[in-house]
Amino acid sequence: MSANLLEMQGVHTHIGAYHILHGVDLVVPRGQLTMLLGRNGVGKTTTLRTIMGLWPASQGRIRFNGQDITQLSTPQIAGLNIAYVPENMGIFSDLTVKENMLLAARQAKRAEQMDAARLQWIFKLFPAVEKFWNHPAGKLSGGQKQMLAVARAIVEPRELLIIDEPSKGLAPAIINNMINAFQQLKASGVTILLVEQNINFAKRLGDTVAVMENGVVVHAGTMQAFAQDESLQTSLLGLAL
Amino acid sequence: MKGLDFDWKPLALVPLLVLAALPLVGSGSTWVTLTVAGLAMGMIIFVIASGLTLIFGLMDVLNFGHGVFIALGAFVATSVLGAMGDWTGSQEMWRNLLALLPAMVIAMLVAGAIGLAFERFIVRPVYGQHLKQILITMGGMIIGEELIKVIWGPQQIALPLPEGLRGSLLLGDAAIEKYRLVAMCVGVLVFALLAWTLNRTKIGLLIRAGVQDREMVESLGYRIRRLFVGIFVFGSALAGLGGVMWGLYQQSVTPQMGAQVNILIFIVIIIGGLGSTGGALIGSLLVGLMANYTGFLAPKVALFSNILLMVVVLLWRPQGVYPVANR
Numbered sequence: 001m002s003a004n005l006l007e008m009q010g011v012h013t014h015i016g017a018y019h020i021l022h023g024v025d026l027v028v029p030r031g032q033l034t035m036l037l038g039r040n041g042v043g044k045t046t047t048l049r050t051i052m053g054l055w056p057a058s059q060g061r062i063r064f065n066g067q068d069i070t071q072l073s074t075p076q077i078a079g080l081n082i083a084y085v086p087e088n089m090g091i092f093s094d095l096t097v098k099e100n101m102l103l104a105a106r107q108a109k110r111a112e113q114m115d116a117a118r119l120q121w122i123f124k125l126f127p128a129v130e131k132f133w134n135h136p137a138g139k140l141s142g143g144q145k146q147m148l149a150v151a152r153a154i155v156e157p158r159e160l161l162i163i164d165e166p167s168k169g170l171a172p173a174i175i176n177n178m179i180n181a182f183q184q185l186k187a188s189g190v191t192i193l194l195v196e197q198n199i200n201f202a203k204r205l206g207d208t209v210a211v212m213e214n215g216v217v218v219h220a221g222t223m224q225a226f227a228q229d230e231s232l233q234t235s236l237l238g239l240a241l
Numbered sequence: 242m243k244g245l246d247f248d249w250k251p252l253a254l255v256p257l258l259v260l261a262a263l264p265l266v267g268s269g270s271t272w273v274t275l276t277v278a279g280l281a282m283g284m285i286i287f288v289i290a291s292g293l294t295l296i297f298g299l300m301d302v303l304n305f306g307h308g309v310f311i312a313l314g315a316f317v318a319t320s321v322l323g324a325m326g327d328w329t330g331s332q333e334m335w336r337n338l339l340a341l342l343p344a345m346v347i348a349m350l351v352a353g354a355i356g357l358a359f360e361r362f363i364v365r366p367v368y369g370q371h372l373k374q375i376l377i378t379m380g381g382m383i384i385g386e387e388l389i390k391v392i393w394g395p396q397q398i399a400l401p402l403p404e405g406l407r408g409s410l411l412l413g414d415a416a417i418e419k420y421r422l423v424a425m426c427v428g429v430l431v432f433a434l435l436a437w438t439l440n441r442t443k444i445g446l447l448i449r450a451g452v453q454d455r456e457m458v459e460s461l462g463y464r465i466r467r468l469f470v471g472i473f474v475f476g477s478a479l480a481g482l483g484g485v486m487w488g489l490y491q492q493s494v495t496p497q498m499g500a501q502v503n504i505l506i507f508i509v510i511i512i513g514g515l516g517s518t519g520g521a522l523i524g525s526l527l528v529g530l531m532a533n534y535t536g537f538l539a540p541k542v543a544l545f546s547n548i549l550l551m552v553v554v555l556l557w558r559p560q561g562v563y564p565v566a567n568r
Contacts, residue, residue, distance in 0.1 A: 078462035090457035092450045109443045
């Protein structure tokens, strides 16, 4: 079994006439939390969407668990036990919180068939999910929706969680709640690839880091080393963070 | 809590329209007759429109060829009912109703099968390309109409009601056509089945989610294309059923009937909110009632009245009465 759960080699992605990724090389070590950092518009979201097959790679290779997934469709990729939380959270506003969770539980046809013990664990991580269980998801606040999005991603055990900017627009108290949840997820052995703009959030959670610029990964290493090197942070991420 | 959250205003439009028509119509018995006729027509339109709105909602496909399934269903019914002359000519109501059943089922099966081919060869190559969808599905409808002419001939064909469904029941002074009650019952049954499927089953959950955000549904591991093919076939079958009901309502069928009904259906799904089944029900009832009231009160504006209704609704709610979130 390879030490890396996910590997991208020289991945290019075009969206219409635009060439967004210019040969991304990225590894996500098994059981670790990898932070994908970079300024706005460098291709972080495109990288995640390319992994999920939402924008197919035009060149290069993506391997998951040793299997080439470059040409697979999005449902096939998700079926390999990969959960994805997009930047807009992908919450179904017209459905209740329960229905959102049930949808993600592929093994369950009815709410009663969802793993009760796992649901209790999720409720402890994200109490809002239990509190608003029968409420329309569209009525939740931004923070509650983000909690629901992550809770939905873990309603069944997944090997890899891919999450796009979970702290975006959230109040500090909710960010702390989110950090606590990700720490518990890490402890449970899940591999996580997380795009983030909030450097403090990234430093507190990341095991490894990859920084993107102009559609390529320009730095990869441990988060500990990156966090200690302020000049590297400034040169790669600028002052915007 | 869920009940309190429900938006009742669009639902209130139907009784408001019914009550507003009473003083205008004047005679109570005529008003009852028109109202029942309007509700029956509305339920038939709903049967046809519900499939189309899901097709649009789920895959953004503008199927202007939906009308061909209506005509197909109606023509199949002429053949089936024609072959069951003993049953349709019987004075016994149960035999009449039993004759309608195979006509409806066979019409649905044929329309569904043709719908499967229509999706595969006409719609699938133009996913995501609205202009091409409009052109090619209209082309598909023209071809379908011509094929109907080849099989059944270009002339109008009579589709008489079975013997026991002819005539009216008297409710006080109000005459209520028996067939309209049957059409209402079938419409309510279809709505109940649809509502149950959408709200009580996992497949319904997938459809409702897919209408809102199909990309996210795929990201959760579901093959929405397969679901869409199923919905397209189901929607075509419902259009076939609606065609049988519409043909019996008009008591005649023509190859062009689908194109004529198409206009009403698009008004309905625009009023209802593209992709919204509940909205399609409200839109259908409003259109059916409006057509009957204005047909009685001011026949010259009857055709225009539903377009006016659509304009008024869109001025109030530009996305339709029950817009689908995330769209």
